[in-house]
Amino acid sequence: MRPADIGPPADETSVKRPWLTTRTVRTGLASVLAALLVGSLAPAAHAAAGPQSPAAPAASAAGKSWPGNKHNATGGKDYYIDATLGHDTAAGTSPKSAWRSLAKANATTFLPGDRILLKAGEQWQNEQLWPKGSGSAGKPITISAYGDKRAGRPYIATNGNVPSPFNADGTKNPQTVGLTGAIVLRNQQYWDIDNVELSNDDDFATDITKGSYVRDGIMVSINADLFPDGADTVMDHFRISDIYVHNLDGPSSWQKIHYGAVDFQVFGSKSYKAYPAGGYHFSDVRIENNTFENVELHAVQFAFNWFAADSADSGQYDEAGKWHEGWEQLWVRTRDLYSRDVYIGHNYAKSIGQGAFQLADSQRMTVEYNEVNGFLERYNAVSCGLYLWAGADSTMQYNEVYGGPDNEYDGTPWDLEYTNFNVTYQYNYSHDNAAGWMAYMGNSSNSVARYNLSVNDNGVLVKNMLSTNYAPTYFTNNTFVYDGADLNTVHDETFLSRVYFLNNIFYNTSETTPTPWYRRTGALRQAVFSNNDYYEASGTHSAQEPADPDGLRVDPEFVGDPAHYVTGAGVDKIRKAAAPFALRKDSPLIDAGRYNAHMGTEDFLGTHLYYGDAPDIGIAEYKHGRKVADPVDTDPIEEETDNRVNLALGKSVTASSTHPGANGSLGAEKLTDGNLSTRWAAADDASYPITLDVDFGADTTFDQVYLDEYTDSGTNPRVQSFELQRWDAATGTWVTFATRDAGVGHDLTVTGFGTVTSSKLRVALTSQIATEQYTPSLTEISVYRAGA
Numbered sequence: 001m002r003p004a005d006i007g008p009p010a011d012e013t014s015v016k017r018p019w020l021t022t023r024t025v026r027t028g029l030a031s032v033l034a035a036l037l038v039g040s041l042a043p044a045a046h047a048a049a050g051p052q053s054p055a056a057p058a059a060s061a062a063g064k065s066w067p068g069n070k071h072n073a074t075g076g077k078d079y080y081i082d083a084t085l086g087h088d089t090a091a092g093t094s095p096k097s098a099w100r101s102l103a104k105a106n107a108t109t110f111l112p113g114d115r116i117l118l119k120a121g122e123q124w125q126n127e128q129l130w131p132k133g134s135g136s137a138g139k140p141i142t143i144s145a146y147g148d149k150r151a152g153r154p155y156i157a158t159n160g161n162v163p164s165p166f167n168a169d170g171t172k173n174p175q176t177v178g179l180t181g182a183i184v185l186r187n188q189q190y191w192d193i194d195n196v197e198l199s200n201d202d203d204f205a206t207d208i209t210k211g212s213y214v215r216d217g218i219m220v221s222i223n224a225d226l227f228p229d230g231a232d233t234v235m236d237h238f239r240i241s242d243i244y245v246h247n248l249d250g251p252s253s254w255q256k257i258h259y260g261a262v263d264f265q266v267f268g269s270k271s272y273k274a275y276p277a278g279g280y281h282f283s284d285v286r287i288e289n290n291t292f293e294n295v296e297l298h299a300v301q302f303a304f305n306w307f308a309a310d311s312a313d314s315g316q317y318d319e320a321g322k323w324h325e326g327w328e329q330l331w332v333r334t335r336d337l338y339s340r341d342v343y344i345g346h347n348y349a350k351s352i353g354q355g356a357f358q359l360a361d362s363q364r365m366t367v368e369y370n371e372v373n374g375f376l377e378r379y380n381a382v383s384c385g386l387y388l389w390a391g392a393d394s395t396m397q398y399n400e401v402y403g404g405p406d407n408e409y410d411g412t413p414w415d416l417e418y419t420n421f422n423v424t425y426q427y428n429y430s431h432d433n434a435a436g437w438m439a440y441m442g443n444s445s446n447s448v449a450r451y452n453l454s455v456n457d458n459g460v461l462v463k464n465m466l467s468t469n470y471a472p473t474y475f476t477n478n479t480f481v482y483d484g485a486d487l488n489t490v491h492d493e494t495f496l497s498r499v500y501f502l503n504n505i506f507y508n509t510s511e512t513t514p515t516p517w518y519r520r521t522g523a524l525r526q527a528v529f530s531n532n533d534y535y536e537a538s539g540t541h542s543a544q545e546p547a548d549p550d551g552l553r554v555d556p557e558f559v560g561d562p563a564h565y566v567t568g569a570g571v572d573k574i575r576k577a578a579a580p581f582a583l584r585k586d587s588p589l590i591d592a593g594r595y596n597a598h599m600g601t602e603d604f605l606g607t608h609l610y611y612g613d614a615p616d617i618g619i620a621e622y623k624h625g626r627k628v629a630d631p632v633d634t635d636p637i638e639e640e641t642d643n644r645v646n647l648a649l650g651k652s653v654t655a656s657s658t659h660p661g662a663n664g665s666l667g668a669e670k671l672t673d674g675n676l677s678t679r680w681a682a683a684d685d686a687s688y689p690i691t692l693d694v695d696f697g698a699d700t701t702f703d704q705v706y707l708d709e710y711t712d713s714g715t716n717p718r719v720q721s722f723e724l725q726r727w728d729a730a731t732g733t734w735v736t737f738a739t740r741d742a743g744v745g746h747d748l749t750v751t752g753f754g755t756v757t758s759s760k761l762r763v764a765l766t767s768q769i770a771t772e773q774y775t776p777s778l779t780e781i782s783v784y785r786a787g788a
Contacts, residue, residue, distance in 0.1 A: 076113020
C-alpha cells in the first residue's frame with residue numbers, strides 16, 4: 001500500500017539482486033536498494049507541516065474532498081476545531097464558530113453520531129486528543145478532517161506530552177496506562193478515526209535508547225479496573241483509516257508495555273483470574289489504508305497487557321497436560337477473552353523500531369495486503385515483521401515484508417507463534433530478510449503455511465521450535481529461493497512434533513555450497529518430507545538433505561529468472577511479484593505433487609487446485625489436464641507410518657513414580673501410546689532408580705529399544721544414565737542386558753545387545769544430569785525386532 005497521490009507503483013520492471021556470499025554485504029545492498037525504491041516513491045510534503053514534521057502523504061490527492069465537508073449522515077452534531085481562527089468560547093458547531101484547542105474537545109462528552117472535525121492544514125502542537133463518550137450501532141462518533149481539499153491532513157504533534165504509565169517504582173499505574181497516545185480512547189466504543197496526521201516525539205533527530213517513555217499514535221484501551229459494576233466490558237466497532245503516523249520513539253529495551261502507531265491493549269492491575277470470563281476484549285475492528293513511518297515499538301499492536309500475566313500463578317496446564325507460561329496467554333482462550341472480527345489491511349509500514357505488526361489474543365482476524373519496509377531497526381530484542389500469537393481461526397495473506405535484521409533469535413518476517421489455534425499464513429511474499437523466513441515456536445494446533453514466496457531470506461528458513469504442538473503443522477507449496485552460502489540452515493533447532501513439508505521448492509542459487517539443512521543431530525526427526533523439489537545450482541546435494549522418496553532434484557523451470565525478482569510493485573499487485581515463479585509448460589514439477597486438504601482451494605495466483613493427475617509443486621498451479629473440481633486425499637500422508645511393528649504399542653506400563661500435576665495427564669500409559677506429543681513425568685521427589693516397566697503380556701522377542709525424552713523451551717534432557725532389564729520368570733528377578741551413561745535425549749535407539757526374549761521390559765533411570773534440577777520426563781518407549 002502506498003498513498004494515492006504518488007502516481008503509479010514502480011512495478012513495471014524487476015530489480016536485479018546479485019546473489020552475494022556474505023550476509024553483511026547482501027543486507028547492506030538490500031537496504032540501499034530498498035531506500036532508493038521507497039525514496040523514489042516519496043509523497044509530497046505536508047502543506048502546513050511544522051519544523052519537526054517530515055514529508056507526509058497527502059490524503060486529499062486528486063482533488064478528493066475531506067469527509068467533514070460532506071453531510072453528517074448519522075444525524076449527529078458536527079463540532080469543528082480550527083487551531084488558527086477558532087475560539088474555545090465559540091459554539092463549535094460550524095466552521096465559522098470553530099473551537100481552537102483539543103482541550104475543548106477533551107472536556108466534551110460526545111453523543112452517538114457526532115463528528116469531531118479538525119481543519120485540514122492546521123497543527124496542534126503539544127496537545128493530546130481524548131474526547132469522551134461512545135457512539136452506538138450505526139452511529140459511531142467520528143474524528144476526521146474538513147476544509148480546503150488542497151491542504152494536508154490536520155496534524156496533532158503531541159511531542160511526548162503524555163502521562164507516564166508507570167509509578168515511581170517502575171510498576172504500571174492503573175490510572176494512567178492507556179493514556180499515552182496523541183489520540184486516546186479508554187473504555188469507549190463505536191469510534192471512527194480517519195484522515196489525520198499524528199506524531200508523538202519531542203526530538204525527531206535523536207533516537208531514545210534508555211529511560212522510561214511510552215508514546216503512541218492512537219491508543220485504544222480497555223481498563224478492566226475502571227468499569228462500574230454491571231458495565232459492558234466488550235468494546236465494539238472501531239474504524240481507523242487513511243491516517244499518517246510518524247516519529248514515535250521509545251527506549252531500546254522492554255518496559256513490559258507495548259506502544260506503537262495504532263495500539264489496542266487491555267489493562268488490569270490484578271491477575272486475569274480476578275476478572276469475569278467472556279468480556280474485556282474488542283470486537284469489529286478495521287485498521288486499513290494507513291501509513292506508518294519511523295515508529296516504535298510497532299506500526300500496529302493488538303494485545304493484552306495484564307499486570308500479573310508474568311507471575312508464577314499466571315501459568316496453566318491445558319487439556320493435553322502441556323504447561324503454558326503466563327505470557328503464552330492460554331488463559332485468553334480458556335476464559336474466552338479473545339478480541340474478535342478484526343481486519344488489518346492495506347497498510348504501509350516503513351522503518352519500524354521493533355515488530356511491525358505484532359498481533360495477539362484475537363479470533364477471526366484477517367491481516368492482508370500490508371507492506372513492511374524494515375523492522376527491528378532500533379530495538380535489540382526478539383520480534384518478527386508481521387505475526388499473530390495466542391490467536392485463533394485467523395489468516396495472514398497477501399502481505400509483503402522485507403528489510404528485516406540479522407537477528408539470532410526471531411527477526412523473521414513471519415512467525416507461527418505460541419498458543420495459536422488454526423492460524424494460516426498464505427500467499428505472502430518476503431524477501432531480503434537476513435534472519436530467515438518463519439519463526440516457529442510450538443504449543444499450537446493446526447498451523448499452516450502454504451503458497452508463500454520467499455526470496456533471499458538467508459538466515460534460517462524455519463527458525464526455532466521450542467515446544468510440542470497439539471496437532472501437526474503443514475508447510476505446503478511454498479517456494480524458497482536462497483543462497484546456500486549465506487543461509488544458516490533450513491532448521492536450527494529440533495522439530496518436537498510432527499511437521500509435514502509437502503510440494504515445496506527449495507531452490508539454492510549458490511554455485512559453491514549445498515543447502516545446509518540443520519545444525520543439531522536429529523533436528524528433522526519429526527519432519528516428514530514428501531514430493532518436494534530440491535534444486536542445487538552447484539549440482540551437488542547436501543548429505544543432510546532429507547529423505548523424500550517422491551521428491552525431485554531438478555530445475556523447476558520457472559517462467560522468470562529468480563535473480564530478477566520483483567520489488568516495488570506494492571502489495572496491491574503482489575501477484576505480479578509471484579508470477580515469475582510460476583512453472584513453464586514443460587516444467588517437470590507439473591503434476592508431481594501430492595494432494596492434501598491443508599493446501600486449501602487455490603494457489604498464489606488464484607488458480608483452482610488442482611488440474612491434471614496431481615497438484616503441481618510450488619506456489620503456482622499450471623492449468624494442465626482436467627480440472628479436479630472436488631479433490632479428495634486418497635493417499636493421506638498422515639497414515640504413512642514406520643513399517644516396523646512397535647511391540648510395546650498399547651501395552652501397560654507401571655512407573656515407580658509419577659508426577660501428580662497437569663490434571664493427572666502425566667501417567668506412564670503415555671509412554672506406549674505411540675504419540676510423541678504426550679508424556680510421562682516423574683514426581684519432583686522421585687528417588688533413583690526410577691523404573692518404567694512395560695508388560696508385553698507374553699514372551700516377546702526384540703533387538704531394539706527406542707527412548708525419547710520430553711523437552712520444551714524450559715525443559716532440557718535430564719537423564720544421565722539408565723539400564724535396560726528383562727524379567728526372568730524362572731528366578732523372579734530383573735536381569736540387566738544393556739547400560740548407558742551418556743544420557744537419553746531425543747530419538748535414542750539402543751541396539752547391540754543381541755536378541756532378548758521376555759514378557760516384560762524395565763527401563764531403569766539410574767541417575768540425573770548434574771546440572772538439572774527436576775526429575776525426568778519421557779515421551780515414548782518403543783520396542784522392535786528389526787532382525788526378524
